[in-house]
Amino acid sequence: MHELSLCQGILDTLETESRKQNFHRVRSVQLEIGALSGVDEEALRFGWEAVSPATLAAGSVLDIVRIPGSAWCFDCQDTVQVEQYYDPCPRCQGHKLQVNGGEQLKIKQLEVE
Numbered sequence: 001m002h003e004l005s006l007c008q009g010i011l012d013t014l015e016t017e018s019r020k021q022n023f024h025r026v027r028s029v030q031l032e033i034g035a036l037s038g039v040d041e042e043a044l045r046f047g048w049e050a051v052s053p054a055t056l057a058a059g060s061v062l063d064i065v066r067i068p069g070s071a072w073c074f075d076c077q078d079t080v081q082v083e084q085y086y087d088p089c090p091r092c093q094g095h096k097l098q099v100n101g102g103e104q105l106k107i108k109q110l111e112v113e
């Protein structure tokens, strides 16, 4: 389950930031997860419950913001929404698409004390 290592990575980032910015506790973490990132939200929440106790993020709230996948359609000459890789364009059903959004997993915001 790679979500567990993702959670560990998030914690590592929080610990690094806490030293830089001098905070001791993380109350909430807002994460942006792209629809195309391959991250399972339930597994991520489960992983967070597993790794966050006994850390500076113990009891913190994980706030997950889903970002839809998007791609440039060469036929429509426009950006369209896609649910997954290799989906056809929802407008023209074409396949000349170049993914340009929704692949990210990043920490968007932190509430700390």
Ligand SMILES: [Zn+2]
Pocket (backbone or CB within 6 Å): 073, 074, 075, 076, 077, 080, 089, 090, 091, 092, 093, 094
């Ligand atoms: Zn199209």
